[in-house]
Amino acid sequence: xxxxxxxxxxxxxxxxxxxxxxxxxxxxLSRLGIPFNTDSPNxxxxxxxxxxxxDLARRLALAKAREVAQRHPQAVVIGSDQVADLHGEPLGKxxxxxxxxxxxxxxxxxxxxxQTAVAVVCxxxxxxxxxxxxxxxxxxxxxxxxxxxxxxTEQPYDCAGSAKSEGLGIALxxxxxxxxxxxxxxxxxxxxxxxxxxxxxxxx
Numbered sequence: 001x002x003x004x005x006x007x008x009x010x011x012x013x014x015x016x017x018x019x020x021x022x023x024x025x026x027x028x029l030s031r032l033g034i035p036f037n038t039d040s041p042n043x044x045x046x047x048x049x050x051x052x053x054x055d056l057a058r059r060l061a062l063a064k065a066r067e068v069a070q071r072h073p074q075a076v077v078i079g080s081d082q083v084a085d086l087h088g089e090p091l092g093k094x095x096x097x098x099x100x101x102x103x104x105x106x107x108x109x110x111x112x113x114x115q116t117a118v119a120v121v122c123x124x125x126x127x128x129x130x131x132x133x134x135x136x137x138x139x140x141x142x143x144x145x146x147x148x149x150x151x152x153t154e155q156p157y158d159c160a161g162s163a164k165s166e167g168l169g170i171a172l173x174x175x176x177x178x179x180x181x182x183x184x185x186x187x188x189x190x191x192x193x194x195x196x197x198x199x200x201x202x203x204x
Contacts, residue, residue: 014122014200015075019068024159024166025080028187032203041067041079045092053085054115054132061117062130073123076199080187084161085113085134091161100151100162104172108142112161116183120195127199133188135178137165142172 016036018029029036041064047056058081065079084091086107094100114137119130150172156164163169165176165184182189193203 013202014124015072016196016201017068017072017075017077019064019077019079022186024186028182028185028189029078029192031189032193034201034203039068039071039077041065043067045081047090051090052088053083053090053113054117054134056090057081057083057115057117058119058130058132061119062121062128065119065121065130066128069121069123076120076122076127076196076201078187078192078196079119079121080117082114082116082160082186085115086110093160094157094162096157097151097155100157101147103162104139104142104147104151105144107139107161107163108147109139111136111138113137114161114184116186116188118188118192118195120192120199122199125200129195129198131188131191131195133178133180133183133191135176135180135184137163137176137184138174139172140174146172 016034018036018038019041021038021040043063045060060081061079065077069077091103094103114135116133117130121128150168154164154168156162163172180188180190197203
């Protein structure tokens with residue numbers, strides 16, 4: 001009988017689910033080349049009284065991951081949320097042109113911190129973690145005509161803070177300060193990679 005060690009079969013990784021139907025987050029996660037499914041979380045996103053934007057983003061990201069994980073207990077589930085933080089006031093998705101105009105008028109010439117949170121949950125293994133990737137964005141002192149042209153062109157009404165930095169929205173900005181270039185788009189991939197690896201999903 002040979003003394004050679006019989007190689008062990010690799011432990012299969014857990015299925016990966018993105019707890020979001022956001023096309024921006026799906027596009028970001030697709031960059032990793034890992035198969036994943038999506039499921040829409042049913043979570044009330046209303047801020048609590050006195051809740052800071054960073055705390056709101058963390059709470060909602062974890063709530064989304066937990067809610068989807070209840071339906072997929074064996075899977076590794078990613079939840080994420082982003083809140084625009086204007087001097088401690090949360091700014092969500094405008095939804096309409098009028099609200100987007102009002103948001104950008106308030107944000108011009110200001111530093112806005114986009115609080116992007118990501119949570120990873122696996123019920124079967126008991127793994128649960130949430131992290132925050134703040135991105136400080138300095139807006140130009142925009143004129144009303146620039147705001148109107150931008151909104152009519154890009155229509156970013158489903159984006160927190162009414163701006164899409166990955167598109168024409170970059171022209172609204174003076175500077176971006178962060179440690180993860182994907183965080184501003186909606187899913188901080190550096191943190192996400194670290195967390196799903198720890199939860200049992202190999203990235204490389």
